[in-house]
Amino acid sequence: MSEASNGQAIVELKGVTKSYTRGKEEVHVLDNLDLDVMKGAFEAFMGPSGSGKSTLLNLIAGLDQATSGQVKVAGQQLTQLSDGQLAKFRSSTLGFIFQQYNLLPVLNALDNVELPLLLTNLGSSERKKRAQTALRVVGLEDRMTHFPRQLSGGQEQRVAIARAIVNDPQIIVADEPTGDLDRKSADEILTLLGTLNKDFGKTILMVTHDPLAAERATVVHKLDKGRLVR
């Protein structure tokens, strides 16, 4: 359980199984997995390739559906939500950070950060204001009009983090956020995630292969063959 926990689980997984068929063979990616993550925690998931850590993150983020079991996140039973409801859930509750940033190259930093706010009823000026604030939080107030190609990898990931926090989500889901970065940039990103966790109270769930990155988390889960082995 996280040190930052206030005793209230924000993620509850019970008996979660995820499997799919490859040809005639049934592949079990997650096997009867139980997990609680407390609100305000910073938890890392580690394990070899194919251990199911990204699949677990996808189920928690509402990007995929469990084959069986219950996935409850921020009070919502995700297994009971339609695709449309899941999309709304993601936009209001979650912030995403991807290994390869996934910024839109045709948009500058400010517009990339504003992107999730297009799904809200906010007016243009309010959207801009919030995007500027998010970029200030990640220390890129002087790069707002820069396009992704004009930024370093670390700066791109910081823009992605600004995009992840712009609509003030409860949970930030980070899939290998430092996987494409050099050590220095990776440390900066991990420090930033730590700040978001400690100072802004965001619950952070991070998949990583990097032991140094995992050290920043308050809890490290290890997965192997679809089971938690910590």
Add this chain to the structure above:
Amino acid sequence: MTLIGLGARNAFRNPFRTGLTVVGVAVAILAFVLLRTVITSWNIASEVAAKDRIATRHKLSFVVPLPKRYVDTIREVKGVQAVTWANWFGGKDARNPDAFFATMMVDAKTFLDVYDEMVVPPEQKARWLEDRQGALVGSSLARQLNLKVGDRFTLTGTIFPGEWVLNIDGIYTATRKSIDQSSLFFHWDYVNESLPSDRRDNVGWVVSRIDEPGIGPDVSAAIDKIFDQYDQQTLTMSERALNLSFMGMFSAIIKAIDIVSIIILLILVMILANTIAMGVRERTSEYGALRALGFMPSHIRIFILGESATLGLVAGVAGVGLAVPLVNGGLSRFIEENMGGMFPYFRVDTTTTLQALGLALVLGLASGVVPAIQAGKLSVVNALRRIE
């Protein structure tokens, strides 16, 4: 920033590919505009017909002749001021059989009275009326064939076989577009007298000048009623209708142009669809990221359709931007001077312009439909996995 605006920005993400696509579609639009202008201009040829002239032809077809004696009967009908007649000769320049121009044998004595918009200098007119082998040549055709008054010119007959030697007695111009300046007219008598008796004294059509345009339908009905009792019935119509029935002979060409236009549009859709599909395939992971952020499949479809519509419209504007100055600025003068009979007013009109732009937009949208549907169906996880 808006959702459609975002889609539009994607259209210019790969400038080289977008540039090639725009050029390809613009050329297709240019070809489309040219072909539509041919058809429009062709139709205008019938629109510029004189309103105070009616034409009588055989009821069966334009190509079946009428007895010449009908001319005298028509002349007596109330409301008819003047009458003339003509036959389509279908001759070719003996020196250059591939050159196409209209050749008609006409009644010289009455022809210029009925077609009073033709301008022939008085001395040339007098000479033509006197000369059984005389011919009047339109100013455009004279330039095209390098003919001048006093030249001798040989026509090879197709409907009336043989070599027909003519004297160029006059070069006409016209005060209205109702008569083109790329035709050749010569004496009906010259051919008629040379024909065997069973082919003699037949006319292709009879043209009457009437007292006023408004009485055209009544006079036409009166003429046809007279000949209802005869072996060979007539069909009398406005000059515009006659021109249209004459152009009906070219309906196969018009149909072919229409088919080519459709093929061009299909090519246009394929060029656009290929570009859109490539772009969508390359951006699959981005669509996955957008879906993860909470965007719905409908948003992804809007992005893609916005992109394809933008591309279509930009290419349409480029194509029209090429076609209008090319046609209206240069080609029109050449075509009107040299092929004025068929294309008296060869210009890209507003309707064709709007058609081209509208089609470019609609087909641009259409070319994005399949990629948009496919992208909307992508699972978020599979789409995101494309980056790994």
